[in-house]
Amino acid sequence: MENIMLPSSAKILDIIHETTAEYTFRVAYDQPIRHGQFFQLSIPKVGEAPISVSAKGDGWIEFTIRKVGRLTEGLFGLQPGHTIFLRGPYGNYFPLESFDNKALVVIAGGTGMAAVRSLLRHYADNRADIRDVYLIAGFKDINSVLFTQDLQRFRETFNTIATLDHMTVPGFSTGLVTEHIPSIPFAELGEYNVVIVGPPLMMRFASEACIQNGADPDNMWLSFERKMSCAVGKCGHCKINETYVCLEGPIFRYTQAQELLD
């Protein structure tokens, strides 16, 4: 009998302090995974939680985790060389075959950036596979900015707006991501896709702003975050109507997401 909930141990190779509250854990891993998938990570002293893969490379994957109260606290005492338990990858992934050779708009808010980072890195590495990329990355303030190095690379490679909600800092725009959506020339993009990832309210308002600015809802994609204990369709936590986010998601077409009633 196969045990689909059996985790395996993986060595922590590096821990990058993105901010005072967000760390990226680089973990040894050499199996194939797709952009947008997640793992069930064992959080010491708590249990398992679904965490997006924020980047992947040769023999490693990264998880970026926000220190939120008791739940993720145990992780922050770990050091490189320690092991961590994980199982996965789970969930669907961004449909690169539909993205390639078209324009791509990515709107990410806060830690939502973690869920699209591996996709953005992929197209930064394979620039010829995608046409114009428009990235709007929103952070609360300068102390909340994630992935500084990658962000610099995205600025050089893509049309990038990095914006801080309520702070004016050189090199950054000011205002919520929604305020910058009108700058995206949807009408001139030709074939395109829009990816929106962030807190629930941000995703709602950003989607609405995109549509108001002429984006086609059929080409918009959202990534959902839900509580999960199993990630294999058994524990029930992520169910919305007859849909299980762990099985059919976490990535949904906007039009599909509109049919998910919580």
Add this chain to the structure above:
Amino acid sequence: MGYRVSYEQADGLLKTWQEQYRVYAPKRFAGRGWRPGTDMIRYGEIQSFRDVAYTEQSHFSPKDVVAPIMQTMLSFTADEVKVSSIDDKGILLLARPCDIHGIQRLDKIFLENGGQADFYYQRYREKIKIIMIECREGWEHCFCVSMGANRTDAYSMAVRFDPDGLLFEVRDEDFVDSFAGLPTVDFTPEFVSQDKNPVQLPVITGLEQLKAAYDLPMWAEYDDQCISCGSCNTVCTTCSCFDTIDVIFSETSRDGERRRVWSSCMLESFSTMAGGHAVRKTPGERMRFKVLHKVHDYRARFGGDEHMCIGCGRCDIRCPEDISFIDAVNRLSAAMADQASVAADTKEGN
């Protein structure tokens, strides 16, 4: 083939079966009821057929025999995991037809949903054989006929309890030998054919109607009534949701164990993520989630004629606030029927 046996003879059979099986049935726990001066009837291992509380419905379902309230999944050190084991004895489970249907609903979630079976459920489920407790009358609060869960043939044996003896129907070859020499009799179990209080199921077709069902004002009424205790989920045969929690043996080590514990969609924390964002914040929203899962979502996902609710009515009996699930389903159904007739009138008017 049927057999008539005395309680003494039945206990002789029990002894034989116990060489291979643990036998679970609804038992009476005197004085342990949740209201003062009442008994509790819940599942436990029996040593005699006289232990079986067959005159009343059990307050708890047989769910915990196949999916324990708490089970250790694995133990771990800083870098190794070890899966827990359970004993290799089989399980003989006495259950009414509705609860047998309930276990089949659990099978759907744990064995089929997502395309892969859950190890921790399967290891119990594979060793369970069922003795169906004949149920001919039902009670005031149950509605198995409305839910299509009154009849089943998914059992190894069936039993009818009478004060002076028992009738067995034996369908599973494995048990025929143990009845050798006992008097045979024609016995085919009967089933409930009419609910005392039938329940109307909602007709919800398509997204627009589902949205209409979501937007009904009735859900908000539960905000004040429901105390989000989750008792309804606990007594339900088909509520399958669980949490996994890690327990660390000492503050200074990483050694511990992972446990699976029943969860409840009526609890405030059910959808709360790290950081505090909750999807369903009010009792009314959670009631809506539960009711629709039981009489809409499950069928919408898996097709067929089955709903998740099997009509045992235990949730109505258990609710400390006297909230009736039956009432909620009937009201939902009436509201949806009203909307459908208004829509039809409007169409006619056009």
